[in-house]
Amino acid sequence: AGVATLNIKTTTQVFNNLLKLHQIEGLRHGLMERILKVQSDLYTVHTSLGHNLDSIIVNVSHLETAAEECLSCHHRPAVAAELEELQRLVEEFKGALSFYITASANRERIDLLKKEAALLGNRLLYNTEQMSFEAGANIERLTTTALIEVERARWILFATLLLSGLVGVLVARHLSRSITRPTAELVHATRCIAAGELGYAIETQFDDEFGELASNLNSMSASLKSGYTKLQQEIAERRLTEAALLESQERYALAAQGANDGLWDWDLRANRIHYSPRWKAMLGLQDEQGAAPAVWLERVHPDDRRHLEAKINAHIDGQTTHFESEFRILHQDGSYRWMLTRGLAVREVTGRAYRMAGSQTEITERKKAEEQLLHDAFHDALTDLPNRALFKNRLQQVFGAAQRNGDFAFAVLFLDLDRFKLINDSLGHLAGDQLLIAVGKRMLGVVRPNDTVARLGGDEFAILLQDIRGLDDAIHIAERIQKELPKPFTIGGHEVFSTASIGISLHSAGHERPEQMLRDADLAMYHAKANGKARYEIYDARMHADTVTHMRVENDLRRAIERKEFQLYYQPILSLASNRITGFEALIRWQHPERGLMAPAEFISIAEETGLITPMGQWALREACSKLSQWQRHGLGSVPLTVNLNLSGKEFTPALLQQIKELLQEMDIAPGTLRLEITESTIMGEPESSAFLLHQLKAMGIGLQIDDFGTGYSSLSYLHQFPIDALKIDRSFVSMMSIDRENLEIIKTIVNLAHNLGMDVIAEGVEKPEELRILKQLGCEYAQGFLISRPIEADSVATLIGREADPDNHLHAGSLR
Numbered sequence: 001a002g003v004a005t006l007n008i009k010t011t012t013q014v015f016n017n018l019l020k021l022h023q024i025e026g027l028r029h030g031l032m033e034r035i036l037k038v039q040s041d042l043y044t045v046h047t048s049l050g051h052n053l054d055s056i057i058v059n060v061s062h063l064e065t066a067a068e069e070c071l072s073c074h075h076r077p078a079v080a081a082e083l084e085e086l087q088r089l090v091e092e093f094k095g096a097l098s099f100y101i102t103a104s105a106n107r108e109r110i111d112l113l114k115k116e117a118a119l120l121g122n123r124l125l126y127n128t129e130q131m132s133f134e135a136g137a138n139i140e141r142l143t144t145t146a147l148i149e150v151e152r153a154r155w156i157l158f159a160t161l162l163l164s165g166l167v168g169v170l171v172a173r174h175l176s177r178s179i180t181r182p183t184a185e186l187v188h189a190t191r192c193i194a195a196g197e198l199g200y201a202i203e204t205q206f207d208d209e210f211g212e213l214a215s216n217l218n219s220m221s222a223s224l225k226s227g228y229t230k231l232q233q234e235i236a237e238r239r240l241t242e243a244a245l246l247e248s249q250e251r252y253a254l255a256a257q258g259a260n261d262g263l264w265d266w267d268l269r270a271n272r273i274h275y276s277p278r279w280k281a282m283l284g285l286q287d288e289q290g291a292a293p294a295v296w297l298e299r300v301h302p303d304d305r306r307h308l309e310a311k312i313n314a315h316i317d318g319q320t321t322h323f324e325s326e327f328r329i330l331h332q333d334g335s336y337r338w339m340l341t342r343g344l345a346v347r348e349v350t351g352r353a354y355r356m357a358g359s360q361t362e363i364t365e366r367k368k369a370e371e372q373l374l375h376d377a378f379h380d381a382l383t384d385l386p387n388r389a390l391f392k393n394r395l396q397q398v399f400g401a402a403q404r405n406g407d408f409a410f411a412v413l414f415l416d417l418d419r420f421k422l423i424n425d426s427l428g429h430l431a432g433d434q435l436l437i438a439v440g441k442r443m444l445g446v447v448r449p450n451d452t453v454a455r456l457g458g459d460e461f462a463i464l465l466q467d468i469r470g471l472d473d474a475i476h477i478a479e480r481i482q483k484e485l486p487k488p489f490t491i492g493g494h495e496v497f498s499t500a501s502i503g504i505s506l507h508s509a510g511h512e513r514p515e516q517m518l519r520d521a522d523l524a525m526y527h528a529k530a531n532g533k534a535r536y537e538i539y540d541a542r543m544h545a546d547t548v549t550h551m552r553v554e555n556d557l558r559r560a561i562e563r564k565e566f567q568l569y570y571q572p573i574l575s576l577a578s579n580r581i582t583g584f585e586a587l588i589r590w591q592h593p594e595r596g597l598m599a600p601a602e603f604i605s606i607a608e609e610t611g612l613i614t615p616m617g618q619w620a621l622r623e624a625c626s627k628l629s630q631w632q633r634h635g636l637g638s639v640p641l642t643v644n645l646n647l648s649g650k651e652f653t654p655a656l657l658q659q660i661k662e663l664l665q666e667m668d669i670a671p672g673t674l675r676l677e678i679t680e681s682t683i684m685g686e687p688e689s690s691a692f693l694l695h696q697l698k699a700m701g702i703g704l705q706i707d708d709f710g711t712g713y714s715s716l717s718y719l720h721q722f723p724i725d726a727l728k729i730d731r732s733f734v735s736m737m738s739i740d741r742e743n744l745e746i747i748k749t750i751v752n753l754a755h756n757l758g759m760d761v762i763a764e765g766v767e768k769p770e771e772l773r774i775l776k777q778l779g780c781e782y783a784q785g786f787l788i789s790r791p792i793e794a795d796s797v798a799t800l801i802g803r804e805a806d807p808d809n810h811l812h813a814g815s816l817r
């Protein structure tokens with residue numbers, strides 16, 4: 001392009017020179033025309049010669065100027081010299097003409113001058129023509145040169161164009177590769193993305209900025225896709241949530257409708273509450289009635305209002321996550337209804353609650369049921385008296401009062417009805433229940449209103465005497481109870497009498513827990529029972545010591561059974577008709593490793609309480625049978641000896657039948673020689689099952705005797721139904737017989753009764769000859785007591801029987817002791 005430009009510039013310069021040369025040529029032609037004119041004038045002597053001469057001078061002057069201007073066009077210095085010559089010739093021609101014009105009278109001179117001027121003019125013309133000719137040649141040469149330059153420029157331009165085109169193609173190709181393609185791919189990618197093809201990725205690798213752009217676009221596309229996916233998920237979730245919310249709202253509305261709940265919505269800023277029609281209906285209010293909080297709060301029961309308000313305020317203040325309260329509220333009909341209200345506050349970002357809404361459920365029935373349940377939980381179902389739990393609770397409260405006030409005295413009375421089981425079993429459970437109710441009421445009539453009479457279970461009652469002056473007050477109440485209780489109760493048309501054994505425990509510094517007081521009163525009651533019933537005992541520390549002993553005995557008893565520490569002693573039974581020993585009563589003893597030989601009174605009741613009586617009794621039965629069999633095999637006695645064995649109530653079970661059956665099969669015992677002593681209480685406790693067992697035993701050939709007859713509760717109407725062989729008169733009657741006429745009469749009655757029922761009579765505890773004599777007189781068949789012999793070891797039985805058989809050692813009362 002540069003060369004072409006230079007060429008064009010040169011060519012242009014040539015053309016410019018050519019133009020100037022043409023102008024000079026024009027001037028030359030003008031000059032030549034003037035010269036020719038002057039020549040003609042010269043020969044024609046024309047008056048205008050002078051004027052033409054002036055024109056020639058002007059033309060030469062113009063030519064000179066043009067030539068000067070054209071100096072640069074002529075590269076030949078000769079041209080300039082020619083012009084100078086031409087100028088000189090003009091000057092010379094001008095002088096010659098001047099001489100010609102001014103010549104006078106001399107014709108020759110004028111012709112000479114005329115010729116000289118013509119010659120000069122010709123020479124001038126020639127030179128001018130010559131110059132013109134040279135200029136024409138010059139112009140031709142220059143024109144040729146210019147044309148060549150133009151041609152060259154054309155070629156240069158063509159080459160330039162060709163090169164430019166080639167370069168353009170190459171540049172275009174490069175641009176296509178490095179810009180257009182990636183741009184197109186980018187554009188395509190953006191279109192795809194714009195069209196929704198999120199995640200579209202440019203796979204082509206570019207190493208330049210387009211590569212980075214593509215990578216960024218890919219990342220952008222990927223993140224758009226993941227964002228879109230997430231958005232879609234969120235939208236889906238939101239839709240689900242909205243659907244769930246809608247469903248939940250519908251469900252809630254349905255539930256509220258179904259549950260018959262009222263709704264409320266409290267605008268806390270305006271302090272107005274919208275109550276649903278159901279809410280108002282629940283209180284018997286009309287639909288158009290009020291929207292003020294007072295409609296609600298002022299109706300709440302005075303005892304519940306402060307609590308409700310506190311709960312509302314706590315929730316509004318953000319102290320609770322939700323609001324819930326149960327309260328009574330006034331119905332239009334004047335009654336109070338129990339409501340459960342639940343609610344939730346809506347808060348500003350600052351946490352300030354501006355709205356609270358919730359529901360109201362009527363729970364009156366539930367509350368009643370709860371109250372009933374609560375009542376049932378703390379009251380005895382039969383007597384409606386407080387039960388053990390409530391008693392303990394009240395006792396606990398009183399303990400608290402005593403801790404706060406050192407002068408506060410209180411006591412616990414523990415009552416157990418005497419022989420209640422007998423009444424219950426003989427008159428039936430319904431009668432027993434009525435007796436318990438009646439006893440409860442009677443006790444309530446004895447105590448003060450703030451005292452608590454509770455039924456602890458079975459025939460056990462407890463009374464909490466609060467705020468008493470001391471032990472005397474407690475004793476006074478116990479005595480009043482014992483005075484009132486024996487008064488007859490009319491139960492099912494029968495007159496029933498009841499007494500109670502009472503234990504008293506006065507609160508003392510030693511009592512740390514309420515249970516201790518109850519335990520002590522129970523212990524005292526136990527002692528009252530043991531000491532004869534229908535009485536009261538005041539707890540003292542000794543009783544506790546007895547309990548400890550009791551527990552030790554219990555533990556030792558378990559060991560005694562394993563170690564076989566028991567032994568049977570035998571007390572003779574004398575036939576008053578033959579005055580001979582016909583049998584023995586087997587009496588258990590415990591050879592305690594530390595305490596020595598222990599009497600049954602020290603452990604039988606504990607064995608009964610703990611159930612250890614069963615293994616112990618089984619052992620005694622086997623041992624007694626074994627000895628009896630042995631004695632009979634050895635032919636001791638004039639008649640087959642008999643053995644009496646005591647049975648406690650706990651042993652008197654169907655299992656006994658099986659055991660006796662096996663023993664009789666195992667051992668060779670003469671029929672009717674094994675005799676069982678059962679107390680009246682045991683038989684009368686379960687009269688029907690007792691009758692069954694007694695008949696079964698009788699059928700096996702077992703002799704049956706009622707022990708301690710006269711001390712228990714006998715139903716004479718029942719007595720003849722039992723297959724009893726003999727009645728054993730309790731020693732309490734025998735010992736008093738010779739002193740007290742009344743006891744003698746009792747013995748007479750028992751003897752007559754037994755004989756009337758076809759039974760024998762055995763008198764226990766005969767200690768005096770006088771007693772033996774009277775018993776013989778009364779027709780008593782057998783006697784037993786220290787007068788005849790104390791209980792002896794089994795090994796001594798043979799000796800005793802042997803001595804009795806010795807005619808020289810005649811048996812008389814007391815001789816065997």
Ligand SMILES: Nc1nc2c(ncn2[C@@H]2O[C@H](COP(=O)(O)O[C@H]3[C@@H](O)[C@H](n4cnc5c(=O)[nH]c(N)nc54)O[C@@H]3COP(=O)(O)O)[C@@H](O)[C@H]2O)c(=O)[nH]1
Pocket residue numbers: 571585586587588599600601604617620645646647648677707708728731764765766767784785786787791
């Ligand atoms: N279930 C079982 N109970 C038994 C068994 N062994 C005895 N016992 C029961 O213990 C009670 C007391 O027996 P024990 O201490 O042996 O007293 C007996 C005699 O020693 C006593 N007795 C006899 N004669 C007199 C007397 O003249 N004076 C007097 N003060 N006491 C005397 O009486 C008891 C015998 O009485 P009883 O049984 O009513 O015939 C005892 O009563 C049984 O209940 C046993 O193995 N199993």
